[in-house]
Amino acid sequence: MNTNSRLEQANDNAAAFWLAQARAHGWRYRVRPGLTAVRCARTPDDSQRFLITRPYVQPADVEKQLAELLAEWETVRCTVEDPYGGLDLTGLGAVRMPPMPVMAREPGPVDGASAELPVVSRTRDGDVLTVDEAAHGDALALVERTIVDGFPLPARQPWTRGEALPERLLGEPGCRAWLGRVDGAPAGACLSYDDGAATGVYWVATLPDQRGRGVARAVLRTVLAHAHPDRPATLVATSAGEPLYRELGFTGQGTTNWWTFTSPGG
Template identity: 80%
Template structure:
C-alpha cells in the first residue's frame, strides 16, 4: 500500500476520533468531502477542531468551507490539521505551528509483549513498570488526569474529572485507554481509537517525575500489541516522541501542518 493510502487512513482515523469525542461531549460536528469539523464547546471560547482528510485542488475551496463554519459557529479559537500543507490561514489570524510527521506502523505483532495484562517490565533506573487497560470510569479518569498533567494541558488545569475526556468516550466503539504505573504510582498513559481500518494512537504521555524510565515506550508497546495488531497503526509525532515510534516500527508518511488561532485578533 502506498504512502498516500496510509496517510489518508491516518487522516480518517483522526477525524473519526474527533467525531467520537463530539458524540461523547454532545458537540456539533460537520463532515464534508475532505474536511471534518467539530465544535468543541466546553467553554464559549473553546478551540474548534478541523481535520483536512483528502488532497484539495484549490486551497480556496477549503478556506471557503472554513469561513462558513467559523461564521456559523461564531468561532474564536480553532486548530486546523492540514496534512497536505497547501493552506495559508494567516488571513484568518491563525499561526502556523511547528511541522510534525504523520507516522504509520504496518500490521503485525509487537516483539516481546506477552498476551496477558497487565504487561510487566523493569523500569529504567529500578522499580517495576506495569501497563494495563482502563476498563471503568475511575481508571479512565486516571488516564485523563495523567494526560492533563503529563503534556501538560494548561487549559484543563486544575484537572476536573471529565473536563477533557469524559467517561462516555470510553464507551464509544473503538476507543480504548491505557495506563502505566511504576511501583504502583501513575506514570503514563495513552488512548487508542480503532475505526475498522486503522488504529490511531493519541495522547502518549509520561508524567514529569517519571520521564526517562521507559514509560512511553512501554505503554505504547502494550497498546499496539492489544489494540488490533492486525491493523496498521497511525499517529502524529512530536520531535521528542519520534525516535521512540521509529524503534517500534513507525515510518514517516508525510509532514502535517497545524494552524492555530487563539483569539479573534490572531
C-alpha cells in the same frame, strides 16, 4: 494520487477519533467531503478542531469553507490540521506551527511483548512498571489526569474529572484508554482508536517526574500488542516522541501542518 494510503488512513482515523469525542461530549460537528469539523464547547473559548482528510485541488475553496465555519460557530480558538500543506490561513489570522510527521506502523507482532494484560516489566532503574487497559470510569480518570498533567493540556488545567475524557468515551466503539503505573502510581497514559481500518494512537503522555524511565515505551508496546495488532497503527509525532516511534517500527508517511487561530478578542 492514492487516496487510501497510510496518510489518508491516519487522517480518517483522526477524524473518527474527534467525532467520537464530539458524541461523548455532546458537541456539534460537521462532516463534508475532505473536511471534518468539531465544535468543542466546554467553554466558549474551547479550541475547535478542523481536520483536512483528503487532497484538495483548490486551496481557496477549503479556506472559504473554513472561514464560513469560523463565522457560523463564532470561533474563538481553533486548530486546523492540513496534511497536504497547501493552505494559507494567515488571512484568517491563523499562525502555522512547525510541521509534524504523520507516521504509521505496519501490522505485525511486537518483539518481546506480553500476550497477557496487565503487562509487567521494570523501569530503567528497577521499579515495577505495569501497563493495563483502563476499562472503567475510575481508571479512565487516572488516564485523564495523567494526560492533562503530562502531555500537558493547559486548557484542561487544573484537572477536573470528566472534562477532557468523559466516561461516555469508553462506550464509543473502538476507543480504548491505557495506563502505565510505576510501583502502583500513575506514570504514563495514552488513548487508542480503532476505526476498522487502522488503530490511531493519541495523547501519549508521561508525568514529568517519571520521564526517562521507559514508561512511554512500555505503554506504546502494550497498545501495539493488544489494540488490534492486525491493523496498521498511525499517529502524529512530536519532535520529542519521533525517535521512540521509529524505534518501535513507525515510519513517516508525510507531514501535517497545524494552524492555530485565536480571535482578536479571545
